[in-house]
Amino acid sequence: xxxxxxxxxxxxxxxxxxxxxxxxxxxxxxxxxxxxxxxxxxxxxxxxxxxxxxxxxxxxxxxxxxxxxxxxxxxxxxxxxxxxxxxxxxxxxxxxxxxxxxxxxxxxxxxxxxxxxxxxxxxxxxxxxxxxxxxxxxxxxxxxxxxxxxxxxxxxxxxxxxxxxxxxxxxxxxxxxxxxxxxxxxxxxxxxxxxxxxxxxxxxxxxxxxxxxxxxxxxxxxxxxxxxxxxxxxxxxxxxxxxxxxxxxxxxxxxxxxxxxxxxxxxxxxxxxxxxxxxxxxxxxxxxxxxxxxxxxxxxxxxxxxxxxxxxxxxxxxxxxxxxxxxxxxxxxxxxxxxxxxxxxxxxxxxxxxxxxxxxxxxxxxxxxxxxxxxxxxxxxxxxxxxxxxxxxxxxxxxxxxxxxxxxxxxxxxxxxxxxxxxxxxxxxxxxxxx
Amino acid sequence: xxxxxxxxxxxxxxxxxxxxxxxxxxxxxxxxxxxxxxxxxxxxxxxxxxxxxxxxxxxxxxxxxxxxxxxxxxxxxxxxxxxxxxxxxxxxxxxxxxxxxxxxxxxxxxxxxxxxxxxxxxxxxxxxxxxxxxxxxxxxxxxxxxxxxxxxxxxxxxxxxxxxxxxxxxxxxxxxxxxxxxxxxxxxxxxxxxxxxxxxxxxxxxxxxxxxxxxxxxxxxxxxxxxxxxxxxxxxxxxxxxxxxxxxxxxxxxxxxxxxxxxxxxxxxxxxxxxxxxxxxxxxxxxxxxxxxxxxxxxxxxxxxxxxxxxxxxxxxxxxxxxxxxxxxxxxxxxxxxxxxxxxxxxxxxxxxxxxxxxxxxxxxxxxxxxxxxxxxxxxxxxxxxxxxxxxxxxxxxxxxxxxxxxxxxxxxxxx
Numbered sequence: 001x002x003x004x005x006x007x008x009x010x011x012x013x014x015x016x017x018x019x020x021x022x023x024x025x026x027x028x029x030x031x032x033x034x035x036x037x038x039x040x041x042x043x044x045x046x047x048x049x050x051x052x053x054x055x056x057x058x059x060x061x062x063x064x065x066x067x068x069x070x071x072x073x074x075x076x077x078x079x080x081x082x083x084x085x086x087x088x089x090x091x092x093x094x095x096x097x098x099x100x101x102x103x104x105x106x107x108x109x110x111x112x113x114x115x116x117x118x119x120x121x122x123x124x125x126x127x128x129x130x131x132x133x134x135x136x137x138x139x140x141x142x143x144x145x146x147x148x149x150x151x152x153x154x155x156x157x158x159x160x161x162x163x164x165x166x167x168x169x170x171x172x173x174x175x176x177x178x179x180x181x182x183x184x185x186x187x188x189x190x191x192x193x194x195x196x197x198x199x200x201x202x203x204x205x206x207x208x209x210x211x212x213x214x215x216x217x218x219x220x221x222x223x224x225x226x227x228x229x230x231x232x233x234x235x236x237x238x239x240x241x242x243x244x245x246x247x248x249x250x251x252x253x254x255x256x257x258x259x260x261x262x263x264x265x266x267x268x269x270x271x272x273x274x275x276x277x278x279x280x281x282x283x284x285x286x287x288x289x290x291x292x293x294x295x296x297x298x299x300x301x302x303x304x305x306x307x308x309x310x311x312x313x314x315x316x317x318x319x320x321x322x323x324x325x326x327x328x329x330x331x332x333x334x335x336x337x338x339x340x341x342x343x344x345x346x347x348x349x350x351x352x353x354x355x356x357x358x359x360x361x362x363x364x365x366x367x368x369x370x371x372x373x374x375x376x377x378x379x380x381x382x383x384x385x386x387x388x389x390x391x392x393x394x395x396x397x398x399x400x401x402x403x404x405x406x407x408x409x410x411x412x413x414x415x416x417x418x419x420x421x422x423x424x425x426x427x428x429x430x431x432x433x434x435x
Numbered sequence: 436x437x438x439x440x441x442x443x444x445x446x447x448x449x450x451x452x453x454x455x456x457x458x459x460x461x462x463x464x465x466x467x468x469x470x471x472x473x474x475x476x477x478x479x480x481x482x483x484x485x486x487x488x489x490x491x492x493x494x495x496x497x498x499x500x501x502x503x504x505x506x507x508x509x510x511x512x513x514x515x516x517x518x519x520x521x522x523x524x525x526x527x528x529x530x531x532x533x534x535x536x537x538x539x540x541x542x543x544x545x546x547x548x549x550x551x552x553x554x555x556x557x558x559x560x561x562x563x564x565x566x567x568x569x570x571x572x573x574x575x576x577x578x579x580x581x582x583x584x585x586x587x588x589x590x591x592x593x594x595x596x597x598x599x600x601x602x603x604x605x606x607x608x609x610x611x612x613x614x615x616x617x618x619x620x621x622x623x624x625x626x627x628x629x630x631x632x633x634x635x636x637x638x639x640x641x642x643x644x645x646x647x648x649x650x651x652x653x654x655x656x657x658x659x660x661x662x663x664x665x666x667x668x669x670x671x672x673x674x675x676x677x678x679x680x681x682x683x684x685x686x687x688x689x690x691x692x693x694x695x696x697x698x699x700x701x702x703x704x705x706x707x708x709x710x711x712x713x714x715x716x717x718x719x720x721x722x723x724x725x726x727x728x729x730x731x732x733x734x735x736x737x738x739x740x741x742x743x744x745x746x747x748x749x750x751x752x753x754x755x756x757x758x759x760x761x762x763x764x765x766x767x768x769x770x771x772x773x774x775x776x777x778x779x780x781x782x783x784x785x786x787x788x789x790x791x792x793x794x795x796x797x798x799x800x801x802x803x804x805x806x807x808x809x810x811x812x813x814x815x816x817x818x819x820x821x822x823x824x825x826x827x828x829x830x831x832x833x834x835x836x837x838x839x840x841x842x843x844x845x846x847x848x849x850x851x
Contacts, residue, residue: 009641011496011540015532017507023527048458049436051786079707088717091708096776098783117783144716148723151743154675158571263673266561266569296510298501310557313565333565365505372508376525379459380790 019364020371021409027401028384030212033222035230042388043221044214047381050118052215054125055385056132057393059237060110060203063178063244067195068187073145074199075105078112080141082134085127087141093127101128107178108243108323109393110203118218129228132204137196150185161333163260164268164434171256171430172274172327174249179322208235210392214385239395245324250274256432264435267339271330271346273429275319278326278394282419284404286319286328288411289419291366292358293317293349294330296373298365300349301330309345311338323394328423339433353420357413370408436789438811440799441632445639447648448620452799452808453635454627456792462628463793464524464534466542467800469623470616471518472593473656473734481595484515485559485604486612490522492551494541507533515593518733519804525793528629532638539642542622545613552606559601563594571674575844582668583682583737583840587659618649623803627796659684659735662838669843676723677744679753680842682737683833685729689805694817695829696729696738701777702769702826703727703740703760708776710760711740720745721753733805738833750843764830768823781818 030042062071079094079101080087094101099116112131116124156162166182173180211229213221238244276283287295294301294317301315315332334342358366377383391400440454472483490513491500504511509526524534567573577592584590595601624643626635662684686692703711704727711725725742740761744753788794795811802810832838 009645011536011543014497014503014506015530015536017533018527018529020508023508047790049786049790051783051790088708088713091706092776095706095708095780096772098776098779098781100783115787117786144720147720147745148716151676151723151746155571155743158673158675160569261569261673264569265564296505298505306558307554310554311561313558313562333561333569335561335564361502361506365502368508369505369510372505372525372527373510375508375527376461376510379461379792382790 017368020368023371023375025371025374025378025405027378027387027398029398030388035226037230037232037234038236039209039211039229039232039234040236041211041213041222041225042392043217044212044381044385044388045217046214046384047216050216051116052118052121052213052217053113053115053382053385054211054213055111055113055389056128057109057111057210057212057237057389058204059108059208060199061106061108061178062181063108063246064203065199067190068181069183069191070195070199071110072105073142073191074137074196074204075103075110077137077141077145077196078103078131078135078204080145081136081138082130083136084130084134090127090131094124097123099124118216121218122220122224125224125228133232135200135204137193137200139193142191142193142196146188146191150188153183153185153188158261160260160264160266160268160434163258164270164432167256167258167434168270168272168329168430168432171251171432172272173325174247174251177246177248179324206233206235208237210237212385212389212392214381216381243323243395248274248325251430254430256430258432258434260434265336266333267336267433267435269330269332269334269339269343270432271343271429272327273423275326275328275423277322277324278396278400282423283319283326284400284407285411285415286419286423287404288366288370288408289353289416289423290317290319290328291370292362292416293353293424296369298369300352301346304349305332305342305345309338309341311335311342311345315342321390336435343431343433347426350420350424350426353424354417356417358416360413363413363416367408371405374405436786438789438795438799440808442808443636445619445644447644447646448651449639449643449646450623450803451635451639452623452625452803453630453632454625454792454795454799455631456627456795457629459628459792460528461525461792462528462531462534462626462630463796464531464538465625465627465796465800466522466538467623467625467804468520468617469621469652469804470520471516472591473517473588474616474652474654475588475591477588477591478600479604479608480591480597480600481559481593482600482604482608482612483520484593484595485555485601486609487513487515487520488555488559489545489551489609490541492548492555493546494537495544495546497537497540498546500537500541503533504537509534517589517593519801521797521800523793523797531626531630535638535642538624539646542617542619542643543646545609547606547610549606552604552609556601556604559594560598563598563601567592567594572672572678572844574672575678575680575842578668578670579680579682579840579842582666582842583684584659586657587734588656589659589732589734614649616652619643619646620648620651623800625796625800625803627799628792656734665836666840667843668841669845671845672847674844674846676746676846677748677750678844678846679740679742679744679750679757680844681740681754681757682840683838685736685738685833687735688731688733691817691825692829695821695825696833698774698777698781698818698821699764699826699830699833700727700729700738701780702773703764705777705780710763711742711757714760715742715753715756719756721748721756750845754841754843761830761834765827765834768827771823774823774826778818778821782815785815
């Protein structure tokens with residue numbers, strides 16, 4: 001009452017913002033060391049918490065396997081027994097020190113990653129070395145793995161999104177390509193110990209490896225890594241032409257409708273086309289186009305198909321993170337009865353981008369969003385490490401990052417329309433609905 | 436890591452916490468409203484969550500929430516739990532005022548558009564289908580909550596107990612809900628990152644200071660009566676594997692028993708060296724997968740054991756084997772090694788979680804809601820204080836047979 005507001009707030013007007021163009025983005029650098037056997041270590045020493053992460057990244061992905069599922073099994077069972085320790089003792093050792101030891105197997109690479117508090121690294125690193133040199137792949141551990149992996153697959157095969165994800169990859173790359181190949185329960189059944197041990201010998205014990213470490217790194221990191229890994233017979237990871245490449249054989253049929261569960265209430269929609277890898281000059285330019293199209297919450301696909309029509313809880317498009325060849329993928333789960341209209345809207349949005357110029361405000365929004373998310377993503381050593389990992393594994397360097405930022409800041413509506421004409425032609429896309 | 440913060444309150448009752456971290460270029464603006472699914476009318480469940488969606492449908496002075504935020508290089512999201520609703524924005528620190536402008540306007544009042552309600556009803560129905568209908572075992576938690584909670588509103592899910600409740604939501608319900616709960620006096624604002632307390636104080640006064648305070652919501656929820664007898668339920672569904680679920684009521688979030696129960700679930704189900712995994716997946720090979728966790732709710736929650744059976748194993752045998760492991764927790768103290776292990780794991784989990792400034796902002800808001808933001812700094816001591824004796828005693832209470840709720844979830848008997 002009677003209070004005089006000095007300046008009545010005008011809530012209708014947005015506060016001024018600093019524009020994307022004015023932000024300087026620098027990817028904090030790594031320091032590269034070579035252990036005496038030549039093994040490369042990329043160290044990202046930043047952060048203020050005494051916690052760290054170390055990844056041992058091997059050329060041991062499914063591109064190298066001679067039978068389906070071998071690479072993943074070898075990777076998964078890395079911690080299930082060495083000549084000196086049983087699976088339980090290994091688990092207990094890492095758990096005791098509150099550490100996380102995760103494995104992951106991709107197409108070209110497979111990793112073992114340790115997250116721990118710095119104070120415990122010294123106790124953990126010898127056991128990591130033991131896993132990478134003395135794993136024995138006990139028969140009973142393999143038997144449990146086979147059974148449990150089959151059961152997990154049976155559950156996943158009931159999910160339309162899982163089935164759709166596998167099928168679209170096989171249409172894009174062909175069912176024999178490492179990117180398009182997938183496991184059936186009998187493939188797990190066929191795994192045998194000799195093949196696993198053989199793969200382990202070739203691709204881990206005498207494999208090609210690089211190490212990435214990040215965090216507030218302890219002073220004795222390098223001596224410790226030298227002590228445990230510096231004398232191992234490990235080679236250099238494959239780069240450029242040395243990376244195995246497989247013939248890509250996209251399916252000839254473009255459109256697919258599948259009923260996985262007759263009682264399903266939603267369809268898993270995947271619309272995708274083959275797309276070149278990160279070395280292609282259009283890759284990072286299309287990432288900007290993709291931001292406008294379906295790359296984030298304010299994108300056209302989300303605004304139209306979720307926020308205007310309510311056909312789905314979410315719809316996104318993205319460029320698949322593959323080394324040899326990528327794909328432009330649109331992915332959503334929509335009500336069974338609205339799958340048709342949802343797909344129609346996706347193509348409508350493609351055509352709009354091919355026909356009309358994106359207006360300045362919308363483009364500015366996409367630019368600023370992209371810069372803001374990179375900025376947020378450079379926050380902390382683990383995020384920086386994961387950026388570097390992607391750059392290094394794809395055979396790129398820091399120029400790729402700089403060039404990406406430059407493109408986001410400067411690409412024009414005309415260029416984006418040209419890119420849309422080139423890459424968003426509906427006729428080029430595979431279309432799959434799994435109910 | 437010690438999390439330093441400042442706290443002040445605006446005249447309208449809005450609590451503001453500031454956590455300065457100049458090492459990041461970003462700022463986090465986190466707004467927590469003290470209302471969740473537990474505050475809903477049993478005949479209109481799912482409303483708090485539906486409402487969360489409507490918070491993005493435009494506010495009284497700003498037609499579109501997303502566009503200006505993205506222009507400022509920001510990202511945002513929100514989530515609803517049974518206990519509270521939380522909204523957060525991350526953006527470059529230079530553009531922080533945009534977040535104040537957006538969040539304050541939607542606290543002032545929403546646009547209450549019919550179109551937004553109509554669309555978000557559909558979106559939430561698709562979310563319901565995606566997560567709970569079109570997924571094997573997707574209905575489990577609807578059944579379990581109803582089995583365990585007879586009085587307390589934890590008996591329904593945040594998504595709502597049925598699609599019909601969402602379909603029937605009206606714009607008047609939306610308005611009523613907003614003006615009952617979404618008031619400064621029921622909210623906590625946390626600002627973190629490259630900011631200063633002085634700057635936040637000024638911005639908070641400027642943008643939130645003139646919002647009418649509203650009435651403090653005083654919660655009177657029915658207490659769940661102590662369970663007196665074991666409860667059982669059987670379901671058949673078209674899923675590939677039989678699954679076993681067991682739930683046991685436990686302490687509320689701030690009681691000592693919460694920390695003890697948290698460590699108990701770690702001993703039983705934390706990772707591949709845990710007791711249940713080792714005994715039942717590896718040694719006896721009864722389950723392909725087994726977990727033990729708890730619901731972590733503010734009011735008394737649940738310890739949960741859930742597992743998928745190996746094909747051909749009888750449900751009764753699997754259940755008995757689980758009970759044997761639980762019985763061990765009731766009869767012999769955990770070893771020193773186990774106790775150290777679960778405490779180390781807890782410490783490590785806290786350190787890794789607190790590395791992200793967004794998590795720190797979010798945690799400060801939740802701890803403030805629990806009554807003391809500084810719990811963020813003292814909670815680890817509560818874990819450290821737990822003894823093997825405490826775990827034995829609490830296991831005796833929790834895993835008392837009369838406290839058990841067991842669900843046999845049978846799959847279809849298809850060929851191997």
